[in-house]
Amino acid sequence: MAIWLVLVRKEVVEALRSMKAVWLPLVFILLGAMQPITSYYMPEILKHAGNMPEGSIIQIPVPSAGEVLAQTLSQYGTLGLLIVALAFMGMISSEINSGTASFTLVKPVGRTSFFLSKWAAALLLVWLSFAAGFGASWYYTVLLIGAPDAGAVVQGFLLYGLWLSFVVTLTLLFSSLLRSPAGAAFASLGTAAVLAVASSLFPHAWQPGLLAGIAAEAVQAAANPKATAVVMITAAATALAAVLACLSMKRKALP
Amino acid sequence: MNELLCVTGLKRTFGARAAVEGIDMSIKEGRCVALLGPNGAGKTTTIRMLTGLLPPTSGTIKFRGEGMEDDFRRHIGYLPQAPVYYGWMSGRELLVHAGRLCGLSAAAAEARAAEMLERVGLSDAARRRVGGYSGGMKQRLGIAQALVHRPRLVIMDEPVSALDPIGRREVLALMRELKEETTVLFSTHVLHDAESVCDDVIIMADGRVAAAGAVEELRSRYRQPIIELRVEEDARSVAWADEMADGRRKLPHVDSAEHRDGSLRFAVDDLDAARIALMQELVREGVKAARLEAGFSTLEDLFLKVVEGRGNLARTRS
Ligand SMILES: Nc1ncnc2c1ncn2[C@@H]1O[C@H](COP(=O)(O)OP(=O)(O)OP(=O)(O)O)[C@@H](O)[C@H]1O
Numbered sequence: 012m013a014i015w016l017v018l019v020r021k022e023v024v025e026a027l028r029s030m031k032a033v034w035l036p037l038v039f040i041l042l043g044a045m046q047p048i049t050s051y052y053m054p055e056i057l058k059h060a061g062n063m064p065e066g067s068i069i070q071i072p073v074p075s076a077g078e079v080l081a082q083t084l085s086q087y088g089t090l091g092l093l094i095v096a097l098a099f100m101g102m103i104s105s106e107i108n109s110g111t112a113s114f115t116l117v118k119p120v121g122r123t124s125f126f127l128s129k130w131a132a133a134l135l136l137v138w139l140s141f142a143a144g145f146g147a148s149w150y151y152t153v154l155l156i157g158a159p160d161a162g163a164v165v166q167g168f169l170l171y172g173l174w175l176s177f178v179v180t181l182t183l184l185f186s187s188l189l190r191s192p193a194g195a196a197f198a199s200l201g202t203a204a205v206l207a208v209a210s211s212l213f214p215h216a217w218q219p220g221l222l223a224g225i226a227a228e229a230v231q232a233a234a235n236p237k238a239t240a241v242v243m244i245t246a247a248a249t250a251l252a253a254v255l256a257c258l259s260m261k262r263k264a265l266p
Numbered sequence: 267m268n269e270l271l272c273v274t275g276l277k278r279t280f281g282a283r284a285a286v287e288g289i290d291m292s293i294k295e296g297r298c299v300a301l302l303g304p305n306g307a308g309k310t311t312t313i314r315m316l317t318g319l320l321p322p323t324s325g326t327i328k329f330r331g332e333g334m335e336d337d338f339r340r341h342i343g344y345l346p347q348a349p350v351y352y353g354w355m356s357g358r359e360l361l362v363h364a365g366r367l368c369g370l371s372a373a374a375a376e377a378r379a380a381e382m383l384e385r386v387g388l389s390d391a392a393r394r395r396v397g398g399y400s401g402g403m404k405q406r407l408g409i410a411q412a413l414v415h416r417p418r419l420v421i422m423d424e425p426v427s428a429l430d431p432i433g434r435r436e437v438l439a440l441m442r443e444l445k446e447e448t449t450v451l452f453s454t455h456v457l458h459d460a461e462s463v464c465d466d467v468i469i470m471a472d473g474r475v476a477a478a479g480a481v482e483e484l485r486s487r488y489r490q491p492i493i494e495l496r497v498e499e500d501a502r503s504v505a506w507a508d509e510m511a512d513g514r515r516k517l518p519h520v521d522s523a524e525h526r527d528g529s530l531r532f533a534v535d536d537l538d539a540a541r542i543a544l545m546q547e548l549v550r551e552g553v554k555a556a557r558l559e560a561g562f563s564t565l566e567d568l569f570l571k572v573v574e575g576r577g578n579l580a581r582t583r584s
């Protein structure tokens with residue numbers, strides 16, 4: 012445990028020094044704040060865009076606060092996931108390739124601890140970034156559009172956070188399995204995309220891909236009866252991915 | 267003397283290729299052991315298995331020292347062939363981190379880090395980022411991080427190969443100090459380095475142990491009388507030398523003859539008898555000798571024989 016904390020501390024310091032702990036929250040805040048702002052100003056923007064026939068009446072309803080937050084989540088579902096995968100794709104493989112993993116693992120450090128420290132640091136960073144970004148979105152929504160139901164927002168936040176955690180864990184799993192960081196990003200984004208597409212094609216098959224949609228419904232205060240089961244399934248899938256990553260680390264030959 | 271490490275039947279294959287083909291060796295506490303072998307002999311592969319980085323295909327590695335029943339890695343320090351460290355840490359931070367990973371408290375790790383930086387001469391660079399260190403500085407940092415937790419066995423993979431002559435001398439001096447404190451295993455392809463610091467040598471070639479033992483013991487075990495003869499460049503002498511080297515011409519007491527570095531080198535069974543036979547032959551054939559030297563083969567000869575014979579020394583002996 013003491014050694015695990017030393018490893019986590021190293022990961023956190025590294026994230027700060029490499030500025031990852033700065034730009035990841037910034038990207039999330041940018042994506043989050045943009046959604047309510049563009050929704051609010053969209054009618055204005057269109058009005059000034061010109062090339063509309065004189066006298067035509069523009070009727071774009073400003074979306075509700077819940078809708079704006081759901082749109083924010085869908086932004087995170089595309090650009091957000093991409094950024095997360097890029098940020099963590101080399102967390103394990105590049106340490107193995109460069110030989111710094113060998114530096115750590117000839118010391119009396121378990122390979123499980125090694126993985127768990129990276130996992131913890133990645134989750135911490137992602138949850139902080141997501142909280143900052145979603146918080147910014149909430150703030151501007153309240154400011155410009157109206158106050159959504161706070162309980163619903165928090166519930167959506169937690170549900171979506173779990174989906175992000177699942178994708179981060181997948182990225183780390185592939186980072187431990189594949190030599191190439193780009194391969195890990197591609198594999199984890201691909202898996203997430205397949206699950207997301209499957210969730211709209213087969214809405215009755217319970218799998219983690221449903222979670223993003225359930226979170227979007229939750230912020231609009233629409234409860235989904237499948238929520239509890241999908242949360243359990245996603246948590247189990249996340250744990251399974253972590254266990255697989257530990258197993259792959261255990262049997263790995265290091266340079 | 268206690269046995270610290272015992273390796274039996276250690277083997278590792280990559281695909282169809284065997285890098286290490288079943289080696290046995292043992293290291294006694296307090297000895298300095300050189301793992302000597304040409305490029306590709308399997309030294310690094312062996313060392314990676316000893317440090318637990320590479321799982322062996324088969325064979326066993328046992329650390330037997332007293333109090334080593336827990337995680338053996340607590341008791342070894344490892345310097346890789348091409349060390350890479352976190353470039354964003356400073357030298358001091360890296361050593362503190364290494365110490366803490368080995369279970370030292372924060373205060374103890376700080377103290378040891380300062381001590382080790384001093385010892386390897388990096389105190390002035392302690393606050394600089396490791397990413398900006400030169401190759402020689404990285405090597406010295408590597409030695410410091412291998413020693414920070416006072417290991418019982420220090421394993422170094424080619425500690426001096428990448429250094430300039432001065433750095434080489436410094437590191438060899440450091441190793442001589444080190445062997446007074448702990449057990450050291452290091453690999454090298456330079457015989458001279460091995461002879462100048464170690465007590466025992468393990469000669470590897472083609473993934474096998476070709477010869478192993480204390481330096482003195484090996485020297486006497488494989489000692490063979492030899493005569494070296496350099497002849498003038500005239501046609502008659504050169505023709506005679508070629509006939510000797512080809513084996514078309516034979517002499518009593520001479521087992522073999524070969525060209526080496528512009529001289530003829532005879533392996534003989536009886537130095538005095540062979541010398542007389544050779545000198546009589548020179549007079550009889552009118553060969554002009556430029557220089558004649560009688561002596562015994564060195565470890566260098568043994569090493570070259572092993573390397574050129576591709577490790578079949580062990581097979582013919584056993
Ligand atoms: N990961 C690997 N995949 C395939 N072959 C390998 C691998 N690692 C080592 N080998 C092969 O195993 C053999 C032994 O390599 P090793 O690195 O142990 O040699 P070495 O004695 O350390 O040589 P050097 O003096 O050049 O460092 C070589 O033929 C090498 O090509």
Ligand SMILES: [Mg+2]
Nearest residue numbers: 309310311347
């Ligand atoms: Mg090597």
